[in-house]
Amino acid sequence: MKTEIRVLGIDDVSHTRKDSSILLIGVFFRGGQFMDGVLATKIKRDGNDTTAKIIRMINRSKFLANIHAILLNGIAFGGFNVVNIKAITNQTKIPVITIIRKFPDFSKIKAALKQINMEKKYRLMELAGK
Numbered sequence: 001m002k003t004e005i006r007v008l009g010i011d012d013v014s015h016t017r018k019d020s021s022i023l024l025i026g027v028f029f030r031g032g033q034f035m036d037g038v039l040a041t042k043i044k045r046d047g048n049d050t051t052a053k054i055i056r057m058i059n060r061s062k063f064l065a066n067i068h069a070i071l072l073n074g075i076a077f078g079g080f081n082v083v084n085i086k087a088i089t090n091q092t093k094i095p096v097i098t099i100i101r102k103f104p105d106f107s108k109i110k111a112a113l114k115q116i117n118m119e120k121k122y123r124l125m126e127l128a129g130k
Contacts, residue, residue: 004031006066008094010054011073012043020045022078024053028063037063046079046118054083055091070096075128080113082124098128 006028013023026039039061041053058064075083075098085096106125113119 004033005068006030006036006063007069007071008039008058008063008067009071009073012077015045015078017045017079019078022081024050024057024077026054026057026061028061028067037061039063043078043081045081046116047081050077050081051084051087054088058088058092058094064092067092067094070094072096072098074098074100075125076121080116080118080121082121084124085128 008026008028010024010026013025015022021042022045024041024043027035028037028039030036039057041057043050043053054070058067058070061067070088070092072083072085075085077083085098088094089096109125110119110122113122
């Protein structure tokens with residue numbers, strides 16, 4: 001049995017509300033000790049393209065056959081560009097694990113999305129599970 005697992009960790013870079021395009025970085029690690037590569041794509045702030053961009057970034061990667069899990073830092077990138085975790089798993093055949101530092105206040109998120117006319121994005125958050 002191998003002592004290391006190969007994972008791809010994905011997160012967006014620091015950005016401001018003025019940024020319309022946000023860099024999304026994927027880092028391919030082996031056993032948590034060796035960085036084997038970096039993937040990158042750009043997404044729209046508060047857009048709807050993160051799921052498709054992640055799927056494309058992974059499926060076109062030379063690391064695809066070796067990725068055993070995808071680790072996401074939350075499910076919203078570039079503001080409210082919400083990821084469909086199930087679509088990523090279905091189209092890459094790789095399990096997705098979402099990591100968060102603290103449990104979000106969903107009532108505040110729902111109110112914020114309603115205020116900016118993006119209520120439909122809340123459904124993607126519900127689909128992610130508990």
